[in-house]
Amino acid sequence: MKAIRLSLTLAAATTLMLAAAQPAVAAQDPTGGKQTTYPGIPSSSLEKFGGEAGVAVWVDDLFYYILADNRINQIFLTHGKVKRQIALNKELEQMVLGGPVTYEGASMSAAHSDMGITLTQFNAVVEDAYLACDLARTPYTVCNQLIAALAPFERSIVTR
Ligand code: HEM
Numbered sequence: 602m603k604a605i606r607l608s609l610t611l612a613a614a615t616t617l618m619l620a621a622a623q624p625a626v627a628a629q630d631p632t633g634g635k636q637t638t639y640p641g642i643p644s645s646s647l648e649k650f651g652g653e654a655g656v657a658v659w660v661d662d663l664f665y666y667i668l669a670d671n672r673i674n675q676i677f678l679t680h681g682k683v684k685r686q687i688a689l690n691k692e693l694e695q696m697v698l699g700g701p702v703t704y705e706g707a708s709m710s711a712a713h714s715d716m717g718i719t720l721t722q723f724n725a726v727v728e729d730a731y732l733a734c735d736l737a738r739t740p741y742t743v744c745n746q747l748i749a750a751l752a753p754f755e756r757s758i759v760t761r
Contacts, residue, residue, distance in 0.1 A: 641749060641750060642746055642750055646698045646743050646747070647700045649740055649742075649743040650739060650747070651737075651739065653695060655737070655739065656695050656698065659694070659733050659734070659739055660694060660733075662732075662733035662736040663690070663730055664683065664687050664690075665733075665736070666732045666736075667729050668683070670725055670729055672722065673722050673725045673726065676716060676718070676722065680716055685706075689705070689706035692704045692706070693706065698743075708757070709754050709758055710757040710758075713760070716760070717760055718758055718759050719759065720755070720759050722759075723755050727748060727752065731748065734748075
């Protein structure tokens with residue numbers, strides 16, 4: 602279990618480093634401009650992810666892990682409207698994967714600005730995202746593409 606956890610942490614760290622190395626569009630506040638294309642995301646990605654249904658299962662699994670994760674669950678229980686967050690994340694992740702969906706929620710900076718989120722807490726969500734890939738049986742390559750595209754959002758989310 603320890604080894605699995607360590608390799609997940611390393612995978613998450615690698616993804617974050619790779620993403621940080623990319624200049625690109627995704628480094629901007631992603632949702633403020635309702636950005637619809639992301640670097641490194643081929644047009645076939647949503648289909649490989651299992652389409653809308655695949656994204657829905659993955660987001661449900663992500664929140665299963667987040668709410669069970671004692672490092673961060675209090676933040677979600679205190680600030681979050683979890684149902685709304687799940688619905689908006691389904692929209693956002695479909696859009697990032699190239700789907701014909703427009704994200705209707707707040708920009709990442711507006712949604713997270715008053716919570717004082719740390720990089721450690723952000724990385725906990727990244728780890729939970731990888732666990733969700735396993736639980737949802739999402740093909741690793743496309744899951745990694747999604748998480749790499751989300752990783753630069755860190756600049757808008759981490760404020761402390
Ligand atoms: C790439 C990573 C993340 C993504 C894609 C993401 C996505 C979102 C989305 C779509 C919303 C809904 C915005 C709205 O209500 O209009 C949201 C809100 C929220 N997020 Fe995140 N988030 C991320 C990281 C985090 C982290 C690291 C935390 C805490 C550890 C966090 C905690 C919250 C909370 C508590 C809310 C609810 C805010 C409110 O209702 O006022 N998020 N996030």
